[in-house]
Amino acid sequence: EIVLTQSPATLSLSPGERATLSCRASQSVRSNYLAWYQQKPGQAPRLVIFAASSRAAGIPDRFSGSGSGTDFTLTISSLEPEDFAVYFCHRYGSSPWTFGQGTKVEIK
Amino acid sequence: QVQLVQSGADLKKPGASVKVSCKASGYTFTSFFLHWVRQAPGQGLEWMGMINPNGGDTVYAQKFRGRVTMTRETSTSTFQIELNSLRTEDTAVYYCASPDCSSLTCPLDYWGQGTLVTVSS
Numbered sequence: 001e002i003v004l005t006q007s008p009a010t011l012s013l014s015p016g017e018r019a020t021l022s023c024r025a026s027q028s029v030r031s032n033y034l035a036w037y038q039q040k041p042g043q044a045p046r047l048v049i050f051a052a053s054s055r056a057a058g059i060p061d062r063f064s065g066s067g068s069g070t071d072f073t074l075t076i077s078s079l080e081p082e083d084f085a086v087y088f089c090h091r092y093g094s095s096p097w098t099f100g101q102g103t104k105v106e107i108k
Numbered sequence: 109q110v111q112l113v114q115s116g117a118d119l120k121k122p123g124a125s126v127k128v129s130c131k132a133s134g135y136t137f138t139s140f141f142l143h144w145v146r147q148a149p150g151q152g153l154e155w156m157g158m159i160n161p162n163g164g165d166t167v168y169a170q171k172f173r174g175r176v177t178m179t180r181e182t183s184t185s186t187f188q189i190e191l192n193s194l195r196t197e198d199t200a201v202y203y204c205a206s207p208d209c210s211s212l213t214c215p216l217d218y219w220g221q222g223t224l225v226t227v228s229s
Contacts, residue, residue: 045153098155099152
């Protein structure tokens with residue numbers, strides 16, 4: 001099973017600042033089948049990035065994903081108030097599908 | 109548009125079983141695999157398994173094998189998960205989710221609203 005480790009656990013930033021979230025896999029992620037989800041309290045997760053760097057439908061271009069192999073990054077170039085949430089990375093494509101433990105982006 | 113609508117919250121005693129349903133609409137029912145993911149209070153996401161609506165083949169996470177059953181009913185476009193021998197640590201929000209393509213190499217685009225299952229004596 002591929003274990004995903006996210007860092008930091010919490011990121012305290014102000015609106016307008018840049019957020020950089022990390023996801024490290026215990027083994028290489030085949031074909032970059034790595035996604036990022038945003039989750040707000042009381043809501044289901046929302047797909048933000050898939051295939052490591054492709055934005056999902058309706059996601060603003062301030063969100064970008066990068067990386068390959070075992071190291072992946074989600075960057076939010078300039079935080080908007082609605083971006084403060086928990087973000088999970090997710091490896092898909094073969095069983096077992098796994099998730100990271102999440103990074104909370106909170107208002108400083 | 110694709111919609112996954114889940115059944116309501118449930119309260120169970122330890123040792124009991126629970127069934128959660130997920131009704132799909134807005135697409136051809138047999139097109140996409142359906143996954144189940146759970147989230148304990150204040151915790152991360154945990155993948156439980158998936159079902160192929162074409163034929164009903166299932167893949168379960170090792171942690172849940174022997175205790176979980178995923179089924180589908182084509183006539184009503186409904187999926188169901190049953191978890192047996194419930195323990196207090198099974199208290200969680202259970203989500204159904206599906207990709208936007210028929211391949212296994214697609215992430216989870218669509219999610220149900222979640223169903224809170226509470227296990228308590």
